Amino acid sequence: MSTARRGVPWWAWLLVAGAVFVVVAGVGLVGLVAWVGTDLGESGEAAPADCVDLAQAVGLSDLPAGSSHASCTYMGFQDWQIDGAMTVPRADLDTWLARLPGSPVLGETGCTADAVACVQVDLTQVGDEVDAHYLDVAVLSESDGVAEVRMAAFTT
Secondary structure, three states: OOOOOOOOOHHHHHHHHHHHHHHHHHHHHHHHHHHHHHHHHHHOOOEEEOHHHHHHHOOOOOOOOOOEEEEEEEEEOOOEEEEEEEEEEHHHHHHHHHOOOOOOOOEOOOOOOOOOEEEEEEOOOOOOOOOOOEEEEEEEEEEOOEEEEEEEEEOO
16 A cells, blocks of 8 residues: 655745745845945035145145135035135135136126125036036125135036
8 A cells, every 4th residue: 555645735835935035035125225225325424525625626726825714525426526615815716716717707696695706617628637527606705805705616
């Protein structure tokens, strides 16, 4: 007399294998999302930067003469931006701007509401001697020939 072999049917093993695959894939996906989210979050935070980096990004060796109270931050991932705030004698700022390609001049049109004068310098045609694509300069206030200035050098 033969005895029937009783075991787990083939389709049950298939279900177990499918469940294991789903669990492993789910854990891997959660890990990937957490890892990418951490990297993107860290890259989107502004970090303190040396303000000389702002000047060098636009092809100049230093900030305008007479600059004081300068503070800068860097934020970047694929594109980057260096923001700076400082006080500088207006004449020194004008001289510094004149050293840039096209000798840009501060104007009153196209400025944000908090600026009394501004200019955007297009550096995209300059070539490899500059890292930034644009420089935004805004004079927020001016008193006794000294301007409170906000600058941003950035890529697009």
